[in-house]
Amino acid sequence: MKKQTTREISGLRLYLRLLTYIRHQWPLFLLSVGGFALYASTQAGFAKWMETVVQAIENNAIEHRGWLALSVLGLFVIRGLGTFMGNYFITRIARTLVHCLRLELFAHMQKLPSTFYNANSSGTLLSKLTYNVEQVTGAATNAVKVVIQEGLTVIGLFGYLLWLNWKLTLIFLFLGPFIGFLVSFVSKRFRRLSKKLQHSMGNVTNTASEAIKGYQVVRTFGGQDFEMNRFTEVSEKNRDQHMKLVITQSLSTPAVQLMVACALSLLLYLAMEPSIMSTMNTGQFIAFITAAGMLTKPLRQLTDVNSVIQRGIAAAQSLFEVLDESPENDNGTLVAKNVAGAIAFNDLSFRYPNTDKDVLNHINLSIEPGQNVALVGRSGSGKSTLASLLPRFYDVPNAEQITLDNQSLQSYTLASLRSQIALVNQQVVLFNGTIADNIAYGDLANKPEEEIKQAAKAAHVMEFVDKLPDGLNTMVGENGVLLSGGQRQRIAIARAILKDAPILIMDEATSALDTESERHIQSAMEHVMRNRTTLVIAHRLSTIEKADLIVVMDQGEIVEQGTHDELLAKHGAYAQLHNLQFEDTPEHA
Structure with missing residues (x-):
């Protein structure tokens, strides 16, 4: 009926x-x-x-x-x-x-x-x-x-x-x-x-x-x-x-x-x-x-x-x-807690609902626990789409196409799965509150003040907060309108640091930072990425040269993968991207 x-x-x-x-x-x-x-x-x-x-x-x-x-x-x-x-x-x-x-x-x-x-x-x-x-x-x-x-x-x-x-x-x-x-x-x-x-x-x-x-x-x-x-x-x-x-x-x-x-x-x-x-x-x-x-x-x-x-x-x-709209599919029964962070994409193809074209085609990728993996490629190659599937913002047709610790993502409850993931987007979202409120947001609201300060310090937030009259209690305005793009991005990074999740997704997390701030953040992020599975989406190749694995994507497919030195030696797609970015940058040499 x-x-x-x-x-x-x-x-x-x-x-x-x-x-x-x-x-x-x-x-x-x-x-x-x-x-x-x-x-x-x-x-x-x-x-x-x-x-x-x-x-x-x-x-x-x-x-x-x-x-x-x-x-x-x-x-x-x-x-x-x-x-x-x-x-x-x-x-x-x-x-x-x-x-x-x-x-x-x-x-x-x-x-x-x-x-x-x-x-x-x-x-x-x-x-x-x-x-x-x-x-x-x-x-x-x-x-x-x-x-x-x-x-x-x-x-x-x-x-x-x-x-x-x-x-x-x-x-x-x-x-x-x-x-x-x-x-x-x-x-x-x-x-x-x-x-x-x-x-x-x-x-x-x-x-x-x-x-x-x-x-x-x-x-x-x-x-x-x-x-x-x-x-x-x-x-x-x-x-x-x-x-x-x-x-x-x-x-x-x-x-x-x-x-x-x-x-x-x-x-x-x-x-x-x-x-x-x-x-x-x-x-x-x-x-x-x-x-x-x-x-x-x-x-x-x-x-x-x-x-x-x-x-x-x-x-x-x-x-x-x-x-009457159906809520997110949350039929999983497993509670994700202290996951190791082993992620596998098994012959994954994906298209957005109500569309007729795949944006990801036959993706096969294994990520070991604690591994730092960078996704690079031209705009529209599917990097952000692939990362958005991990917190299950979209579900794949076949549950076994993505697994976490050898269990399909859909077997976990949504709340517990997302509790294991920290996310820093390119489009930073801040709320109309204080800087401290935005760092210790949601489930992090009960974190001790000292931990909030340590996260802010690690993300170099304190560098500009110390100059503000109200410090961490400074109001940021709607979506952080009173702060610069780089300052907003540092706060988002501090939020991820405070969460201390075993899986970290960084989608162009340093794109709004100037060169000097980026260098500071890079050293902080190297510390944060240690002993946790990290998925970094980057256009600036200089920020991911030390990644354990670099995955090059094009038109929804993986075309290359390896370390920075291995991919340069291949003189393939990654080497072309690298040359395009640095051929006019003498200081990099």
């Missing part, structure tokens, strides 16, 4: 699934319903009060004026209490829903595979966490508030009308099928437009995010006008989607009101029929007309809330699509 996708699930099932997030808050929900019931009872109470006032005037019952005056005050007190209870408790539920949804969505995103992030921009995902969640809240709580409050009001007024004159009240029943048809038709359009609106909001967020993050490139290359035009275009599309939604809502509401007005007109005409008027006194007649007139407001609001519900359902669908 084919598994039903989120896209195929009906709006009702989506809405019911959404309501499950507030099921544990049923006591607050009951208090909220109680408050709205109090509010609704005052609506029918006002109609009854109007009947009593008219009868008192007709009968010249002046002695009743005191309790009539107090009763209207009491109605307002009850109405105010009901409004407060209903609004307070439903809002509390709403904010809890936002909190729970965001936490679940964010937590699930942490478990999704790299392919998910490759297919979705950060701006779109941020829009889901912010804008879409708020739209969901409107459907799950604010809409429920209107439905309960105004629904109870309609029931109360309708019951009172039936009690006064059930024959006249039946006129409103003829409205049901017409209003139902209109709401059904409009609901489908609301939901379709809401999806487009949320998609356009994601485009707005993504476009703004790119321009803000890349402001230096934008200004240097004169891209302000281009970015302004791009942002204007997506903002205009967002505005147009909003307006289409407003037009639909603005047309549907008057249509419902017109139907109600027609019913009221007919009701008023029939109510003034002498035979019918004779069955009601003046007070009852005025109360009947008043109660019937009071029905228009709750009916209008019940129609209006449909747009909120449909926006919420469309938003819920987009969120559930993320929540």
